[in-house]
Amino acid sequence: MRRSEPRGSERRLQHLKVVAREAGLKLTHQRLEIFRELAATEAHPDAETIFRAVQQRMPTVSLDTVYRTLWMLHDLGLVTTLGPQRTGVRFDANLDRHHHFSCVRCGLVRDFESAELDGLRVPDSIKRLGSVVEAHVEVRGLCTTCQRGQETSKGKHPPGTRGG
Numbered sequence: 778m779r780r781s782e783p784r785g786s787e788r789r790l791q792h793l794k795v796v797a798r799e800a801g802l803k804l805t806h807q808r809l810e811i812f813r814e815l816a817a818t819e820a821h822p823d824a825e826t827i828f829r830a831v832q833q834r835m836p837t838v839s840l841d842t843v844y845r846t847l848w849m850l851h852d853l854g855l856v857t858t859l860g861p862q863r864t865g866v867r868f869d870a871n872l873d874r875h876h877h878f879s880c881v882r883c884g885l886v887r888d889f890e891s892a893e894l895d896g897l898r899v900p901d902s903i904k905r906l907g908s909v910v911e912a913h914v915e916v917r918g919l920c921t922t923c924q925r926g927q928e929t930s931k932g933k934h935p936p937g938t939r940g941g
């Protein structure tokens with residue numbers, strides 16, 4: 778069922794290098810590590826989560842650098858974002874057509890693929906609201922961890938991952 782092959786992140790890294798070269802962008806060690814972190818996960822982390830992860834390997838990295846790098850990658854079309862808001866926005870290095878399952882309790886987000894959902898037609902009435910860039914389906918529910926936590930009183934699942 779899981780179709781995101783482990784080679785996915787290697788492929789994303791190669792793509793990054795090509796795009797960066799064409800854009801004349803210098804791939805510093807920090808930028809590479811930030812992208813590598815995002816490319817290796819399906820968790821759709823926010824900037825602070827990525828910051829905490831890369832900080833383990835590079836204590837000198839700053840949250841500001843992480844933010845700037847992520848938005849730079851975004852402007853180059855190398856990552857996409859979830860959620861409309863600028864703060865707490867989450868990043869996604871999976872550029873293949875896919876949809877999202879998100880847990881309403883812990884905020885976990887996972888990719889899934891569906892030929893059926895890919896075929897969904899966006900209604901013409903959308904034109905009144907604006908032009909469409911892309912459309913995907915977000916399925917909301919309780920992840921298996923939270924489901925288990927509901928059955929047995931309080932789960933060990935970490936509560937909300939970020940503060941305001």
Ligand SMILES: [Zn+2]
Nearest residue numbers: 880883920923
């Ligand atoms: Zn959950």
Ligand SMILES: [Zn+2]
Nearest residue numbers: 869871875888
């Ligand atoms: Zn995704």
